[in-house]
Structure formats: C-alpha cells, structure tokens
Amino acid sequence: MVEMTRIPAYEFVFRSSSDGILIADAERIITAINPAASAMLGVLAEDATGQQAVEVFAQNPALINLFERSGDQTLEVRLPKRRLALGIASTLGDGQRMVLLQDITEQQEMDTRREALVTAMAHDLRNPLAAVGGFADLVEKSGPLTAQQEKFLTRIRQTAMKLYEVAGSLVDLAWIEAGMPLVRRPVQLDGAIERVVRQLEDMAQEKKITIALSVQKPLPTVMGDPSRLQLVIHHLVHNALLYSPSEQTVAVHSWGDDHEVYFSVADRGIGISDEEIELVFDRLYRSRDDRVREMPGGGLGLTIARTIITRHGGDIWASSNLGVGSTFTFVLPVHR
Numbered sequence: 391m392v393e394m395t396r397i398p399a400y401e402f403v404f405r406s407s408s409d410g411i412l413i414a415d416a417e418r419i420i421t422a423i424n425p426a427a428s429a430m431l432g433v434l435a436e437d438a439t440g441q442q443a444v445e446v447f448a449q450n451p452a453l454i455n456l457f458e459r460s461g462d463q464t465l466e467v468r469l470p471k472r473r474l475a476l477g478i479a480s481t482l483g484d485g486q487r488m489v490l491l492q493d494i495t496e497q498q499e500m501d502t503r504r505e506a507l508v509t510a511m512a513h514d515l516r517n518p519l520a521a522v523g524g525f526a527d528l529v530e531k532s533g534p535l536t537a538q539q540e541k542f543l544t545r546i547r548q549t550a551m552k553l554y555e556v557a558g559s560l561v562d563l564a565w566i567e568a569g570m571p572l573v574r575r576p577v578q579l580d581g582a583i584e585r586v587v588r589q590l591e592d593m594a595q596e597k598k599i600t601i602a603l604s605v606q607k608p609l610p611t612v613m614g615d616p617s618r619l620q621l622v623i624h625h626l627v628h629n630a631l632l633y634s635p636s637e638q639t640v641a642v643h644s645w646g647d648d649h650e651v652y653f654s655v656a657d658r659g660i661g662i663s664d665e666e667i668e669l670v671f672d673r674l675y676r677s678r679d680d681r682v683r684e685m686p687g688g689g690l691g692l693t694i695a696r697t698i699i700t701r702h703g704g705d706i707w708a709s710s711n712l713g714v715g716s717t718f719t720f721v722l723p724v725h726r
Contacts, residue, residue, distance in 0.1 A: 409490055409492050477491055580606075642655055662710035
C-alpha cells in the first residue's frame with residue numbers, strides 16, 4: 391500500500407476534489423483532468439489528455455470560452471443529464487489555463503423552490519392584508535368618525551402596510567436562518583458596491599444627498615454568495631439614505647488586507663440612542679423615535695444583513711450618536 395504521506399499534497403487534492411479541475415497548457419492542449427471533471431463531463435481522462443480543448447468540448451461553447459479567454463472568467467457550464475456547473479477559469483503564470491467546475495444543479499433547484507415559496511407566501515399574506523386596508527377605507531367612508539376612531543384606523547392602515555411590505559422578506563429570512571445552502575464562489579465586493587450605488591442614485595438625487603465613494607482597488611477576494619452580499623450592501627446604503635436629511639453626505643468605504651475585507655457606510659442622519667444600538671439588528675425591531683417610525687420599513691433589513699454576514703463567517707456592527715449620525719460596518723474573511 392502506498393503511504394499517503396508520499397503523495398504530493400496537490401495531487402491528493404486534485405484527485406480527491408469533488409469539484410472538477412481541468413488544466414491546459416499555453417496552446418490550450420489539455421494536460422490534466424481530474425476524476426470529478428471526467429465524471430461531470432462524461433469524458434475519459436485518457437481520451438481528453440493531449441487533445442485541444444476546443445476539439446474535446448466542441449459541443450460545449452461555454453466551456454470552450456473558459457479555456458480560450460484570458461484572465462479570470464466565470465460562466466455557467468451545461469453538463470450532461472441536464473445538470474449545471476459554475477465554471478471558474480484563471481490563467482497561471484506560465485500561460486497554463488485552469489478551469490474549476492462546481493456542480494450547482496441542486497443549488498439552482500433550491501433557489502427555484504425558495505423563489506416559489508417566497509412568491510406563494512407573499513401572495514397568501516398580502517391578499518388578506520390588502521383586504522384589511524380596504525375595509526379600513528370602507529369604515530372611514532361609512533359615516534362621521536371621532537378623533538380617536540380616526541387614530542385607530544390610521545394605526546390599522548400603518549400596521550397592515552408594514553406587514554404587507556415585510557411578507558416576502560420574512561420568508562426569505564426564515565429560509566436563510568434555516569441553514570439553506572448559499573452559493574460559494576470568489577467575489578470581489580467593489581463590483582457589488584458600484585452596482586448598489588448606481589441602483590440608489592435616483593433616491594440620492596431626489597433627497598439631494600451626495601454619496602462619497604471610496605473603495606480600494608482591487609479589493610481582496612472573499613468567498614461567498616454574490617447576490618446575498620450585494621443585498622447586504624444595498625440594505626446598509628439604502629438605510630443611510632433613508633434616515634439622512636436632505637443635502638447631506640453618505641460615505642461608502644471599503645478596504646482590506648491579506649486577512650479581512652471591511653465595508654462601512656456612514657451617514658449624518660437621525661442616529662441611534664445608546665439604549666437601542668444593540669437592538670437594531672433584532673427581528674422586526676424599529677426605534678421608538680417618531681422620526682424613524684415615520685419612515686417606511688419593516689425592521690427586517692438589518693436582521694437579514696446580519697444573518698447573511700454571519701453565514702459567511704463575518705461580523706457586522708453599528709456605532710452611532712443620536713442626532714449626529716450612524717456608521718454600519720461589516721467584515722469578511724479573505725479567500726486565499
């Protein structure tokens with residue numbers, strides 16, 4: 391029996407990895423293909439090795455693109471038997487091209503079921519809530535009301551609207567907290583940050599708020615779910631804009647080193663009292679400050695943000711001075 395210690399570590403990882411690994415030389419001739427890639431693609435390693443990638447995978451244009459393009463690339467690759475893989479490619483220093491295939495078939499099916507559940511639950515919750523709001527309007531039209539009755543109707547409408555807005559988010563939060571799998575792929579947050587800022591430009595312009603963007607280029611890579619991490623950034627920047635008065639500045643900053651990546655959003659808005667700073671991440675919690683309660687929101691954005699960051703092995707926190715402003719920061723481990 392061959393002792394495991396005699397097998398080079400890279401060869402052990404190459405052969406035992408559940409992800410498919412393919413390596414081609416500078417001429418794009420396949421030099422190595424591990425057992426997982428062979429099984430995923432339905433090709434024998436001995437038949438593929440020594441052949442041009444474009445010839446071996448002539449029926450798979452996405453996979454050919456990963457070999458033919460330069461630099462880091464990420465594409466979805468169709469596999470036999472209606473399966474799907476995430477293909478990640480990179481060029482090595484000597485011109486070799488390495489392609490990593492991660493089978494995401496089950497992940498995609500889970501995402502589809504999640505979306506269906508969110509849609510169904512939101513529909514089943516929102517219809518009755520819309521009816522509650524409608525009956526509140528009918529009561530108001532049925533005859534003269536006292537000041538107290540008007541107050542009660544206003545509260546009914548506000549509560550129904552709040553529940554209506556958070557219906558989908560509640561299901562999404564339950565899904566994440568249940569430990570359902572997240573996508574795991576290399577992510578550079580600078581792209582997600584820039585997309586969020588573009589998405590919220592109209593809101594900033596409407597309130598005459600300047601978004602001061604300061605992002606290290608390039609940011610170190612983290613491993614995680616790109617859409618979920620972008621959702622966290624969106625919640626934090628949106629909140630900063632929402633709770634800031636007009637003609638102020640919201641500072642968005644991201645930086646990192648060999649170990650961690652940081653992201654922070656600082657505003658000059660309402661701020662948070664010392665008594666509430668530890669409660670803002672709690673589910674459905676909203677400040678008792680009347681200025682906050684006048685704003686739309688269901689108290690789930692920060693809870694979802696904390697859950698996602700925690701699931702990625704990071705941490706998130708807030709610092710604030712009431713009446714001066716708040717800063718929200720999260721940190722994620724760097725992918726090596």
